[in-house]
Amino acid sequence: MVLSLPGPVEEALSRLEAAGFAAYAVGGCVRDHVLGFTPHDYDICSAATPDDTLRVFAGERIIETGLKHGTVTVLLSGMPLEITTFRVDGAYSDGRHPDEVRFTARVEDDLSRRDFTINAMAYSPRDGLVDPFGGQEDCKRGVIRCVGAPAARFGEDALRILRALRFSSRLGFPIEEATAGAVREGKAQLCHVSRERIAVELTGLLQGKDAVSVLWQFPQVVETVLPELHPLLSGPDWEKTLLTVNAVPRDVYLRWAAFLRLCGPAAAGSADLARGILKSLKMSGKIMDTVSELVQLQDAELRPETLQEMLMRVGPERLGQLIPLRQAVRISQQNESMERIAQDTEALKEKLDTLLRENVCCTLAQLAVNGKDMAALGLRGSAIGKTLQELLLQVVRGQLPNQRDALLNAAKQG
């Protein structure tokens, strides 16, 4: 098998080999090539120690951040390449990190510590594909399978349980039976995984193309990392949740909002619980705010006639997210035709585009009068803001034109 690697990767491999060190592209990039996808980055493994690698690439730009883990990042023609020494992991006593790592001279040993067969392939133009665990076959058949005994591998590092789910969701590959069994058996060990790592893997899972199928097959794993979801997972709203997740675009905010929209009692309760869950996962303020607002707004009835008022209330970004979320919520309720929902959604999207393109008035700043005008009419203190708000509301409802004279008149009478 011949893979066409980018120039800088080929150059790095040949420079290491010329210096006497075996070197391969490895892991995700080889998997992606075998599957016919374009890798988003390239990792290299080599018999060279970090010091050897620094010598081979002396004069090139080096990023030293990973040095203490045995990783040297070299920039070749602007492409960052992570070069890691072949290694095997020692015992794992904390269920997450090896107690020690040892360098090894054989690429096969390095591949044996990797998580799944599809991730345990190496490639070099000189040796071709190195695939001791049947990764190519599993790529072809489309399965996620542990390298070695699944229970032992998950016992070493419980993060692999979530990685199995994430890769299954992203690639649309089912998890092979023995590996799936060990996922279910091993879930209690997820307590060793940091909340930040759990957040990354869950987000990846939710954004994958087969998220719904993975969530449906492994609710116990979801419950182990998010015990707050116990009532949802054991009740009738779980199916509705999955239908919603399936129907929103694979965007981080929309997928999380769809996933958590029914996690608590009523929309307001779910919004609060969603915020708490995302906070416990140490996610960013932007994710917490956006998702909990979307959950709060999930039942808002959107109509073209009142869209400008909604735009005033929630702003353009949120409204742009709310339209596809509302579409998914309606799909999940299964009491309207898909055609009807699609038509309504299309009309809302068009209306929003028009409102934004025409830069219609939806903020106080866009109103044709301001606080000074109100003061000139004799208004004082809080009456100024209140009057401006009322004028804005009448403008967005189409009851007043956004024209200075008309607004001043209305203010005088009001």
Ligand code: ATP
């Ligand atoms: P992605 O496209 O998501 O980056 P990837 O396969 O490159 O996929 P990384 O997390 O970047 O995934 O890891 C690179 C490689 O390191 C994997 O392909 C796998 O061989 C190995 N690996 C990563 N994490 C683990 C782990 N927890 N246990 C065993 N091997 C791992």
Ligand code: MG
């Ligand atoms: Mg990677």
